[in-house]
Amino acid sequence: EADIYQTPRYLVIGTGKKITLECSQTMGHDKMYWYQQDPGMELHLIHYSYGVNSTEKGDLSSESTVSRIRTEHFPLTLESARPSHTSQYLCASSGVQVTDTQYFGPGTRLTVL
Amino acid sequence: GDSVTQMEGPVTLSEEAFLTINCTYTATGYPSLFWYVQYPGEGLQLLLKATKADDKGSNKGFEATYRKETTSFHLEKGSVQVSDSAVYFCALSTGGTSYGKLTFGQGTILTVHP
Numbered sequence: 001e002a003d004i005y006q007t008p009r010y011l012v013i014g015t016g017k018k019i020t021l022e023c024s025q026t027m028g029h030d031k032m033y034w035y036q037q038d039p040g041m042e043l044h045l046i047h048y049s050y051g052v053n054s055t056e057k058g059d060l061s062s063e064s065t066v067s068r069i070r071t072e073h074f075p076l077t078l079e080s081a082r083p084s085h086t087s088q089y090l091c092a093s094s095g096v097q098v099t100d101t102q103y104f105g106p107g108t109r110l111t112v113l
Numbered sequence: 114g115d116s117v118t119q120m121e122g123p124v125t126l127s128e129e130a131f132l133t134i135n136c137t138y139t140a141t142g143y144p145s146l147f148w149y150v151q152y153p154g155e156g157l158q159l160l161l162k163a164t165k166a167d168d169k170g171s172n173k174g175f176e177a178t179y180r181k182e183t184t185s186f187h188l189e190k191g192s193v194q195v196s197d198s199a200v201y202f203c204a205l206s207t208g209g210t211s212y213g214k215l216t217f218g219q220g221t222i223l224t225v226h227p
Binding site: 006041042045048058092098099101103104 | 149155158202214215217
């Protein structure tokens with residue numbers, strides 16, 4: 001059973017607020033990922049990490065930032081939220097092999113008013 | 114670059130009908146192939162995977178075979194249930210500069226009626 005957690009599950013905030021979306025996994029995975037899922041369902045990789053102190057931008061440009069200070073923790077931060085940031089955010093983790101499964105958290109649905 | 118193309122949706126079926134969701138891919142090297150399912154309000158769950166040509170992945174009555182010659186990984190189920198209603202994503206991962214990152218198809222919504 002995969003153990004990857006995201007909090008909060010739902011967040012409604014006003015424009016200009018700073019927010020942090022939390023993601024934690026207990027599987028000891030080195031690789032972690034953040035995806036943005038638009039209303040049309042398509043998934044876009046926005047950040048990934050191959051280990052502690054490693055972070056890279058994904059395929060879709062995002063104004064968010066990430067950090068990886070501990071293996072199990074990969075938070076995503078928006079310094080100043082805007083309505084265009086309204087979306088579903090999914091966190092995932094995997095082992096190091098290309099054949100390894102990515103395990104997903106339940107997601108955070110963010111609404112910026 | 115790598116890409117995954119899924120059949121256009123949504124797909125609507127009656128219970129016990131046969132399901133096929135087509136998936137074709139373009140990739141450099143030898144990708145691993147995955148099918149993920151997303152139930153309403155949840156994250157993605159791995160449904161099945163195959164890591165080399167001619168492998169068949171199977172789970173919960175769903176099957177898909179890695180066909181290198183046709184670059185396909187079609188999802189099938191012989192008899193769907195209402196509880197199979199969800200969004201299904203085909204995906205691949207490769208080595209090289211994209212090492213381990215997943216490339217997803219656009220997703221296919223499946224609705225099963227009693």
